[in-house]
Amino acid sequence: MVKTPLFKLEHLTICQQGTDRKPIIDDVSFSLAQGQHLGLIGRSGCGKSVTSHAIMDILRPPLFRKQGRAILQGQDIYTLSGTEKRRVRGQGIFCIFQSPGSALHPALTIKQQMMEISTVIDQDQAATSDVIEYAFDRMQLPIRCLEQYPHHLSGGMKQRVLMAMALLLKPRFLIADEPTTGLDVLTERDVLDAMEIMLEETQSACLFISHDIRIVKRVCPDLLVMQNGKIVDRCTRDELTYRDRAETTREIIDAMGVA
Numbered sequence: 365m366v367k368t369p370l371f372k373l374e375h376l377t378i379c380q381q382g383t384d385r386k387p388i389i390d391d392v393s394f395s396l397a398q399g400q401h402l403g404l405i406g407r408s409g410c411g412k413s414v415t416s417h418a419i420m421d422i423l424r425p426p427l428f429r430k431q432g433r434a435i436l437q438g439q440d441i442y443t444l445s446g447t448e449k450r451r452v453r454g455q456g457i458f459c460i461f462q463s464p465g466s467a468l469h470p471a472l473t474i475k476q477q478m479m480e481i482s483t484v485i486d487q488d489q490a491a492t493s494d495v496i497e498y499a500f501d502r503m504q505l506p507i508r509c510l511e512q513y514p515h516h517l518s519g520g521m522k523q524r525v526l527m528a529m530a531l532l533l534k535p536r537f538l539i540a541d542e543p544t545t546g547l548d549v550l551t552e553r554d555v556l557d558a559m560e561i562m563l564e565e566t567q568s569a570c571l572f573i574s575h576d577i578r579i580v581k582r583v584c585p586d587l588l589v590m591q592n593g594k595i596v597d598r599c600t601r602d603e604l605t606y607r608d609r610a611e612t613t614r615e616i617i618d619a620m621g622v623a
């Protein structure tokens with residue numbers, strides 16, 4: 365029996381108002397099964413982040429959605445009311461963007477933000493404190509961070525705070541959009557370790573976006589390759605080196621020296 369996908373993106377097409385340029389995202393479709401980890405790779409500017417913003421339905425003018433459906437558990441996100449969308453964001457879809465600072469409120473302590481996140485999950489305050497401390501422990505974050513503000517934390521710590529939030533929420537679908545961009549290699553490794561622990565524990569499906577195929581290969585058995593707003597290749601990580609791969613895939617593999 366074919367499993368119903370958890371999430372399906374159908375014919376997403378994103379254009380820019382006031383220009384007759386070809387679409388920035390051009391008829392992109394893919395699906396994710398429950399718990400599946402799917403990588404989206406492609407060179408800078410190919411449309412990866414616009415895709416993630418479109419899935420979250422947070423595109424701003426001049427970009428607009430010309431066509432497409434984003435179906436989570438049978439429901440098209442684009443047809444939901446504002447309130448319903450806010451409900452879906454969190455335990456339905458949760459996104460970790462490349463600049464974690466912008467996802468955290470600068471004037472609230474990390475604890476206040478964790479408490480706010482935990483209002484979505486149904487439990488009393490004492491249990492919430494325990495869950496937050498557990499999440500911090502799993503993400504190897506010192507408890508003292510809870511009393512701090514986002515600007516006190518390094519980029520890698522902020523990413524791990526977002527992952528601790530995901531641990532609380534257990535989203536069905538997690539989008540990680542270049543979560544290690546701008547981090548040094550050791551911090552990158554720590555963030556990826558934390559991410560693997562979080563994904564293992566939440567069992568979330570994950571769309572992992574990166575221009576770095578080495579990182580994507582580590583997290584995702586399945587891959588999509590994007591070029592100029594189109595999906596030009598789909599394969600498993602073991603098939604990456606097959607000769608009949610799309611030219612873009614081969615270029616990325618050659619450029620990064622990975623096999």
Ligand SMILES: Nc1ncnc2c1ncn2[C@@H]1O[C@H](COP(=O)(O)OP(=O)(O)OP(=O)(O)O)[C@@H](O)[C@H]1O
Pocket residue numbers: 380388406407408409410411412413414415424425426427575
């Ligand atoms: N707000 C915007 N207005 C107009 N064009 C935009 C806007 N945001 C992105 N674009 C354009 O859309 C295209 C895709 O951008 P996007 O940020 O999705 O690329 P990307 O693959 O995520 O790149 P990177 O890996 O560098 O983050 C680019 O040509 C970019 O210039």
